Amino acid sequence: MNSATVRSLLVRGMLAGLGAGVLALIAAYFLGEPSVDSAISFEEAHSHEHEMEVVSRSLQSTAGLATGVLVYGVAFGGIAALAFCFALGRVGRFGPRATALLLSGCALLAVYVVPFLKYPANPPSVGDPDTIGKRTGLYFLMMVLSVLLAIAATILGKRLAPSLGTWYATVVAVAGFVLVIGLAYAFLPVVNEVPKHFPATLLWRFRLSALAIQTVLWGGFGLVFGELAERLLNPKPATSTSGRAVPAAH
Amino acid sequence: MAQTVAQPTATTPVVPAKLPLKAIAPWAVFFGVLMMLLLYFVGAEQGATSVFNGTDVHEWVHDARHLLGFPCH
Numbered sequence: 001m002n003s004a005t006v007r008s009l010l011v012r013g014m015l016a017g018l019g020a021g022v023l024a025l026i027a028a029y030f031l032g033e034p035s036v037d038s039a040i041s042f043e044e045a046h047s048h049e050h051e052m053e054v055v056s057r058s059l060q061s062t063a064g065l066a067t068g069v070l071v072y073g074v075a076f077g078g079i080a081a082l083a084f085c086f087a088l089g090r091v092g093r094f095g096p097r098a099t100a101l102l103l104s105g106c107a108l109l110a111v112y113v114v115p116f117l118k119y120p121a122n123p124p125s126v127g128d129p130d131t132i133g134k135r136t137g138l139y140f141l142m143m144v145l146s147v148l149l150a151i152a153a154t155i156l157g158k159r160l161a162p163s164l165g166t167w168y169a170t171v172v173a174v175a176g177f178v179l180v181i182g183l184a185y186a187f188l189p190v191v192n193e194v195p196k197h198f199p200a201t202l203l204w205r206f207r208l209s210a211l212a213i214q215t216v217l218w219g220g221f222g223l224v225f226g227e228l229a230e231r232l233l234n235p236k237p238a239t240s241t242s243g244r245a246v247p248a249a250h
Numbered sequence: 251m252a253q254t255v256a257q258p259t260a261t262t263p264v265v266p267a268k269l270p271l272k273a274i275a276p277w278a279v280f281f282g283v284l285m286m287l288l289l290y291f292v293g294a295e296q297g298a299t300s301v302f303n304g305t306d307v308h309e310w311v312h313d314a315r316h317l318l319g320f321p322c323h
Contacts, residue, residue: 002273010277032317055309068292068314075288082278089268096266112319121319124312135321136298210319233266 005232010081012228017077020220021070027209027216028069033061035123035206042198043125069213077221080107084229091154092166096233097226104222110150112214115142118185121210123203128193135191145184153177293320 040057055064080103088099119139127135157173164172194203293315295301296308308315308323315322 002270003277006269006273006277010281028314028317033313036313036316054305055312060309060313064310065313065317068311068318071288071292072314072318075285075292078281078285082274082282085269085274085277086271089266093265095264099266116319119321121316122321123316124322127321127323129323132321132323133298136294139319139321140294210317213317214319 006082006085008232009085009229010078012232013077013081013084013225014074015077016221016225016228017073017075017080018070019073019224020077020217021073023220024073024213024217025066025069027213028065029061031209031212032206033065035202035209036061038199038202039123039125039206042202046125046195046197069217073217073221076107076111076217077225080104080221081225083107084225088233091158096229100226100229101222104218104225106150106154108214108218110146111143112218113211114146114181115139116207116211116214118142118188119191120207122193123206126194126198126203131191131193138188138191142184142188146181149177149180293318297322 037057084100084103087103088096091099091102094102119135119142153173153176156176157169160169160172163169291307292311296305297315297320312322
């Protein structure tokens with residue numbers, strides 16, 4: 001029964017991730033692609049060698065974009081569903097819907113926003129091809145560090161809650177997270193490879209659109225997956241008064 | 251008066267039952283690795299490291315890689 005529940009939640013997570021990926025794809029196509037095109041125009045105007053086109057621009061901006069965003073959505077949907085299985089009933093007095101939205105809000109912060117603030121998304125023509133190894137390593141390091149610290153902060157908050165109360169335990173846990181992330185920001189190397197004369201407004205628009213895509217993805221995932229999980233785990237309508245009859249299981 | 255305290259009402263959410271770790275673990279290990287592999291192909295293949303030769307994977311997911319925040323080239 002329990003293993004089957006995990007499987008059902010995993011499948012729903014991947015489906016919700018696919019759905020959220022579709023929403024994120026719409027955001028990426030309409031908000032992000034104009035900036036990508038402008039950045040590529042800048043790149044072509046400022047470089048002398050012309051690279052051979054392996055995949056045409058029209059494919060990259062449609063089918064290629066869709067492949068990447070949807071696979072990303074499904075993959076993170078699956079991982080988030082597994083994290084949800086673990087978090088459900090363990091993080092506090094939250095039902096499935098609230099747990100799902102809380103989890104995806106934290107995931108947006110830990111998986112994307114925290115690494116983004118140190119190593120933001122870059123449009124084409126920003127970034128030196130020779131440093132791709134170093135930049136990839138730093139980006140994934142920041143992502144892993146942020147996720148592990150978020151998990152550690154959650155555990156710390158849970159441990160402190162009985163003595164400090166939920167409010168202060170949460171404040172202390174979040175402050176600890178911010179402090180360690182601040183140290184990582186201060187000590188990890190700076191990456192600044194924006195070419196001279198690259199338009200600042202274009203860079204800003206590109207990065208805002210990258211942030212919007214992730215917000216749509218994780219927001220959509222939290223709402224859709226929360227709904228699916230709620231229906232799976234609490235099949236009765238939400239308005240039923242069964243709440244008081246069943247004491248919390250221990 | 252006394253009734254206004256302590257009794258959980260219909261709107262008080264019941265804490266959901268925990269799923270046992272033993273039930274989650276096998277799924278988490280297998281699908282965790284599988285999902286990370288998918289993320290690797292979207293985010294990093296034929297950039298910093300390559301499993302396959304060439305640049306086809308990189309070029310195909312090029313726009314997604316930029317817009318999803320991965321370092322691209």
